[in-house]
Amino acid sequence: MIRKLHARRHRVAVLAIAILLTALTACGSGGSGGTTTGSATTVDQAGLARAEAEYAALKNPPTNVWVPTEKLSQSMQGKTFYFIYIGGVPAFEQGLQTTTTANNVVGAKTIALTFTPGTDQLVSRLNQALAAKPAGVFISGAPASTITAQLASFKAAKIPVVSQGVREKGGDIHGFVGYDWASTMCADNAAVAIADSKGTANVLQTEFPEIAGINHGCHAGYADYMKMNCPAMCKTEYKDFTQADQFANKNPQIVTGLLQARPKIKYIVWQGANSTPGVAQALDAASITGVTSLSFGGDVKTWADIRNGKQLGDLAYDLRYIGYRSADLMYRLVAGDDISEADIDNIPTQFLTKETVPAPGETSWFLPTDYVSKFRASWGVS
Numbered sequence: 001m002i003r004k005l006h007a008r009r010h011r012v013a014v015l016a017i018a019i020l021l022t023a024l025t026a027c028g029s030g031g032s033g034g035t036t037t038g039s040a041t042t043v044d045q046a047g048l049a050r051a052e053a054e055y056a057a058l059k060n061p062p063t064n065v066w067v068p069t070e071k072l073s074q075s076m077q078g079k080t081f082y083f084i085y086i087g088g089v090p091a092f093e094q095g096l097q098t099t100t101t102a103n104n105v106v107g108a109k110t111i112a113l114t115f116t117p118g119t120d121q122l123v124s125r126l127n128q129a130l131a132a133k134p135a136g137v138f139i140s141g142a143p144a145s146t147i148t149a150q151l152a153s154f155k156a157a158k159i160p161v162v163s164q165g166v167r168e169k170g171g172d173i174h175g176f177v178g179y180d181w182a183s184t185m186c187a188d189n190a191a192v193a194i195a196d197s198k199g200t201a202n203v204l205q206t207e208f209p210e211i212a213g214i215n216h217g218c219h220a221g222y223a224d225y226m227k228m229n230c231p232a233m234c235k236t237e238y239k240d241f242t243q244a245d246q247f248a249n250k251n252p253q254i255v256t257g258l259l260q261a262r263p264k265i266k267y268i269v270w271q272g273a274n275s276t277p278g279v280a281q282a283l284d285a286a287s288i289t290g291v292t293s294l295s296f297g298g299d300v301k302t303w304a305d306i307r308n309g310k311q312l313g314d315l316a317y318d319l320r321y322i323g324y325r326s327a328d329l330m331y332r333l334v335a336g337d338d339i340s341e342a343d344i345d346n347i348p349t350q351f352l353t354k355e356t357v358p359a360p361g362e363t364s365w366f367l368p369t370d371y372v373s374k375f376r377a378s379w380g381v382s
Contacts, residue, residue, distance in 0.1 A: 043199035047229030051194035058188055058315065058351035065321070065348050065369055068328050068378040074335035075380065077107035081330065082129040084122070085140035085164075087114030088247070091272075091297050091319055092140040094364075095164045098323025099138055105372060106331065106379050108135070117141070117243055126150040130157065136330045140164040141214075160333035164326045182214045183221025185296045185349070186271065188315055190225040192294055192351060193267045194234060196312060203236045203267040204258060206275060208243065218271045237265065241275065251275050252282035259288050270295035273314055277301040280310035296349075298365075303357045313353040316365040321348055324371045331379065 081103055085092040100110040113128065115121035122142055129137050130153055137154065139161060144151060154161050193201040205222055209215050219238070226234055239258060245251060256279075259265055270276055273295035283291060295302060298314035305311040325347075332339045348367055350356070358365055376382075 041233075043233050044230055045199075047231075048194060048199040051191040051199075051229050054188065054191035055195035055351070058192070058349070059353065059356070061350045061367065062348040065367060066325075067371075067374040070337070071378050072331055072335050072380050073337050075106070076103075076135070076331050076334065078109075079135035079334065080109045080111060080132070081136050081138060082132070082134050083110055083112045083138045083140070084125045084129065084142070085112070085114060085138075086117060086142075089141065090299055091322075092164070094319035095138075095140050095323050095326075098320045099164075099327050101372070102324055102327035102375070105376050105381055107381075115142075122147065123150060126154075130154060130159070133157065134159065135334050136160045136162065138162050138164060138326060138330065160330060162326050162330045162333070164322055182217030183224070185315055185317070186218040186222035186269070187225035188349070188351070189269050189294050189296060190222045191229070192313070192315075193269055193292075194226070194230045196292060197234070197267065199230055199233055201230065201234045201236075201267050202264050203234065203269055204255070204262075204265045205236050205238050205269045206271050207238055207240050208246075208271055208275075209240055215271065222269065235264075237262065246275050249278060252278040255279050256282045256286045256288065259283065259291060260286060266291055268293040272296065273298035273302045276305065276311065280305050280308075298352070300358075300363055303352070303362075304360075306352065306354055306357045307360070309354065313351050314357070315349055316352050317347050317349045318365070318367050318369075320366060320371055324375050328375060328378070 081099075083096050083099055085096060087093075096110075096112055100112075103110045111129075111132075111134070113125040115125050126137070126147060127150070130150070136159060140163070142163070144163070151161060193203055205219075207215050207219060223236070226236060237258075239254075241251060241254070245254065255268065268279070268291060270293065276293065276295055276298075279293065283289075293305070293311040294313055294315070295311070296315035297317060297319075298306075302311065302314050306313055329339060350365075352358075352365065
């Protein structure tokens, strides 16, 4: 099956209408820590068939990658852009690297500032950027609903803000990745769990409330897909994890304790992938067997677990693409150009298994696409 991005966008659009209305009922009490249960004793065959078709499609590399066709009406030469992000997170670090490359291509300057979730650093960084009056500000990992006052100030100053990780209601913020992106990634992993379990998945779904926008979108997308395609036989327990636990590598201990107390759980669906290192080894040490893990946005440690049979797979996405797409959107906002073509939600993904995971020594999953040459043509750069 050849995977088409436009078909996936259509599915996401259909799901998005129902996500916010169904997430609470799909998750029991509506918050992390809830459990979904069902009373039926037969598998939803139609839902299983949809999940199996999605899983089969996800295993193929994407064949259609969007690049802009309309040229910028204004040069970005000499302009300055701020990039504010959560430091130490590989996906955000890659976003900075690629956005910086894009800015270099158009002759613009990048000023990077980090912040720690759960502190007042984000507001401080935004105020610092606002005072500097840059051409625009990129944010990675910050929910708009927590910074509405600051976003209003940027709007008043006519300084566009583009998000690389969160799109949600609650603030004036532009961005092509976020709510639909996060919900789609987690819906994809729900499809994998349903397909792999033949419609009987009992799942531990991890959540990171501190990265609120991604967390909410991921939770809603996963829950909605489960409700639509495995409403009775599949069960999910949602567990909150903290950034502090993640950085202190406490997740293996936490997960081991949970699974020892709940032996019926046979799947772990990670919200992200940099949470997984050491979990497989901890489960082995505790003699916990028959548990299947899957994630998205994996790194070399995740891929090693996949190659060694410790994890089923990882939904990989081309991190460079996020940087170039968001840069293109920013430039069009600064130039006052139409953004209807650029401001859309899709991202090239592939579910990597033991057969397709990058070989030892490789550090990134990238499509064989020269984004610089493709994007620079529309940016008017030779």
